[in-house]
Amino acid sequence: MNMARDTRLEDQAIGFDPLALGQLMPMHLCIDACGCICSTGPTLARLAGPDLIGRPFADVVTLRRPRGADDMAGLLALAGVPLKLSLAAAPSLPLKGMVVGLSGAGGALLNVSMGISLIEAVGRFDLTLRDFAPTELAAELLYLTEAKSAVAGELRRLAQRLNGARVSAETEAATDTLTGLANRRRLDATLEQFLAQGRPFSLAHIDLDFFKQVNDTHGHVTGDAVLVETAGILRSQSRTQDLVARFGGDEFVILMADIVDPAQLRRIGERLIEWLERPILAHGTECRISASIGVAISTRNDRSDPVRLFHEADVALYDAKRRGRGCVSFFTDTTMSGCPPGR
Amino acid sequence: MHGLLNRAIQCFLVDTYGGKCWTHVARVAGVEPGGFEAMLTYEDSLTDAVLHAAVAHVGLTREMLLEDLGTYLVSHSDHEALxxxxxxxxxxFLEFLFSLEDLPDRTRLAVPDLEMPELELAEDGEKGFLIQCRGGWPGAEFVLQGMLRAMADDYGALALLDVTDRRRDGATLTVSLLDATFHSGRSFSLVAGCP
Structure with a gap:
């Protein structure tokens, strides 16, 4: 029965024997006038499973777009139209196809292609280059997919390395080389950020006292060691959300996030001074310094700007120095608090 | 020269002759300490300086070094993608030889700015082929020779390869395919990562 169908197809319809047709179109289905499969290409047979010959096409192929069809009339009505379909044996694998009617006996030839499912299908059915017609672009698509993912992988690695370099360059550019603290550039950026966030904070301007004497007496190398030690003390007394910066020379600035209560700030400032007044051992020399601290406070509503804040901290620092060094002063609109009793 | 090629030379020297060899070559040639980036482009003169320093350090001729580079690129597990x-x-292997003429176009599809010699395949008697290499960079034919040697082995074919005619604008490579199925070759699945 199948043989008879094959012969009829060969004689009247296409003029190919099924083997040659299978080479040309490895994913085709020949369907006879009754809607039964009379031959298939070898690759389609691998995907659709065994014993296809003689079965109704609708048992093997599920037409999806533009619409389903389960008989010959429905199938032939779709002739010449791009089809979306799947195989009953692999319903999750979307395929493309086109059907044409055969003259004479009245059957149909359905040719199927994997389209974008190619990569999945190749893995799932262990296909080789031999499973595709040389006229198909399967090898090129697979090649391009691998080539592009290799290139994309290289680019991703390059981007990661460049980003790493960028981050370390930015950190370097924002770091004071001697002390490792933030530098002026980073201080300005963080200050802008705090102001933009409308975050309450205070700016403490710290000026070392008696540092010039250390430099003059013991030399710059010892002076530098004292600055490094000072940086360590300031850092250890700050929280992660604070920013400790070297402002240049023997001046430092700490931005203290969310702390605007003068009493609390005074306690913090006095603790800093207490730490800094402890003897510092630098290159075998015991050095003694102190510090004066001027504090400016920025609250959510006072429309602070960087210039004004630096100026206010400066005024407060000047006041602290004037009051005899080693003390904390605040900038206030009307009055300035002096040194606490006993300092 | 494209970074892919420079990077390939770097990997080849490191994997074949050790990190110290590469460090020496890089210093002599003036390569940045980080080495080459595969996706950047470098001055041709830098590649020349690297090859010059490598030839002097390793003690092979430039031709032999480039051929070894080609073999390395195909056979080393780090470059399985290639x-x-x-x-x-x-x-x-025969189908592969027939596809060689498409290689420059295929390469450009993946990496548009990678310079490749144009390849032209001609049959030369029974089981013999002549491959004309034109353009590209000087010595590319030796890298190709090494790559083809390794590809023949990959397919399990026995082939003799020789660079016969070197001209200013290119060279001729002769291929004698002695046995297309000399051994079983290495496996190849269309899906990456499958044996």
Whole structure:
């Protein structure tokens, strides 16, 4: 029965024997006038499973777009139209196809292609280059997919390395080389950020006292060691959300996030001074310094700007120095608090 | 010269002759301490300086070094991606040879700015082929020779390869395919990561 169908197809319809047709179109289905499969290409047979010959096409192929069809009339009505379909044996694998009617006996030839499912299908059915017609672009698509993912992988690695370099360059550019603290550039950026966030904070301007004497007496190398030690003390007394910066020379600035209560700030400032007044051992020399601290406070509503804040901290620092060094002063609109009793 | 090529030379020297060899070559040639980036482009003169320093350090001729580079690129497991891409050329070594003329276009599809010599295949008697290399960079034919040697082995074919005619604008490579199925060759699956 199948043989008879094959012969009829060969004689009247296409003029190919099924083997040659299978080479040309490895994913085709020949369907006879009754809607039964009379031959298939070898690759389609691998995907659709065994014993296809003689079965109704609708048992093997599920037409999806533009619409389903389960008989010959429905199938032939779709002739010449791009089809979306799947195989009953692999319903999750979307395929493309086109059907044409055969003259004479009245059957149909359905040719199927994997389209974008190619990569999945190749893995799932262990296909080789031999499973595709040389006229198909399967090898090129697979090649391009691998080539592009290799290139994309290289680019991703390059981007990661460049980003790493960028981050370390930015950190370097924002770091004071001697002390490792933030530098002026980073201080300005963080200050802008705090102001933009409308975050309450205070700016403490710290000026070392008696540092010039250390430099003059013991030399710059010892002076530098004292600055490094000072940086360590300031850092250890700050929280992660604070920013400790070297402002240049023997001046430092700490931005203290969310702390605007003068009493609390005074306690913090006095603790800093207490730490800094402890003897510092630098290159075998015991050095003694102190510090004066001027504090400016920025609250959510006072429309602070960087210039004004630096100026206010400066005024407060000047006041602290004037009051005899080693003390904390605040900038206030009307009055300035002096040194606490006993300092 | 494209970074992919420079990077390939770097990896070849490191994997074949050790990190110290590369460090020496890089210093002599003036390569940045981080080495080459595969996706950047460098001055041709830098590549020349690297090859010059490598030849002096390793003690091979430039031709032999470039041929070894070609073999390394196809056979070293770190560069499996390249071997796979080449294997898409065909199911057999003969099909692969027939696909060589498309290689520059295929390469440009993946990396548009990678300079490749134009290749032209001609049959030369029974089982013999002549490959004309034109353009590209000087010595590319030796890298190709090494790559083809390794690809023949990959397919399990026995082939003799020789660079016969070197001209200013290119060279001729002769291929004698002695046995297309000399041994079983290495496996190739269309899906990456499968044996």
């Amino acid at each position: 071997r796979r891409l080449l294997r898409f050329g065909g199911e057999t």
